[in-house]
Amino acid sequence: MSMDLLLVSLEKAGIGGVRRDHRGIMSGMFSVPVGTKESNEAKLIAVVKALESKHRQDFAGKEFVIESDSANVVQWMNETSIRPWRYKDPFSLAERFSSQISFAHILREGNHCANVLAKQGVLKQWT
Template identity: 35%
Template sequence: MKEIQDLVLLRISWWVKGWAGPFPYSSEEILRNPNCLCWSGQSLISHKEAVAEKIYWSPPPRGILKWNVDASYDPNLPHAVVGGVLRSDSGAFVALFSSPIPKMEINSAEIYAIVRAIKITSTSDRIKHQQIIIESDSLNAVRWCNEDHGGPWNLKFPLNFIRNAKNSELSISITHKKRDANMVADSLAKQGLRRDAEFLAWC
């Protein structure tokens, strides 16, 4: 029941963020305290913070799908989590995932988030023939994925998997975007810290 409640609150937070008016709370804050949804419209943040908040998700070019992926960990938990959301050029949700992984350094975890997005793409007849952008907020992870070789020695296998996937029949590009434009994936990753199994949903 707790996971269902969190999923409902997460969806509400996405819808609220899509409204024209400003809303001062993040998805994570709503999950911690659902009373945030009772906001009366009074501004609770400074003008400077409000300007910083206005970094929105940007749609991919027409006919292209875009994964936003992220990773999260809690030092008090024995695992980390990767999460991602796939959207169309109109902003419509296509798929969501949240997966536990072994605890690791955050840039390494971002690599595994990209790997999971590629695996979901490659095994789905619905999307594997479409052009896909994978967007991460880790500049290091994106750089390693786009290099022909190199990267940390302990990431040799996942990086080779990513490079081989990019050179296969899949049409994939991997790009960097700041976390502020990646809030849905960030929320999925944080929400997944409370799970011990993968969550995958097609919309």
């Protein structure tokens, strides 16, 4: 699953994500406003949404990789000892669903669909 955040201003932020199978075929997506959030926290919320989506679907025994263009979030998800305490709530939510999942960093250019969905998340909040 690929995720992204769009921060238009301090009051307008949205997140989006795309779920693809091993062939790259899209099988799900999300787009939601997140209100006033610092970018790292909003990216963590996107991780939580992706994990919740995985949990709702039947992916038992299947490889699940979450991709993000946030190097910070990927590193924090992979190395629990370096997580900032101020984000303990999103990390706590993420840990409920994060067993047997890999986290990978990708460039923003490789995340076009998720970026478009993040923009839609902003529009949902402010239109």
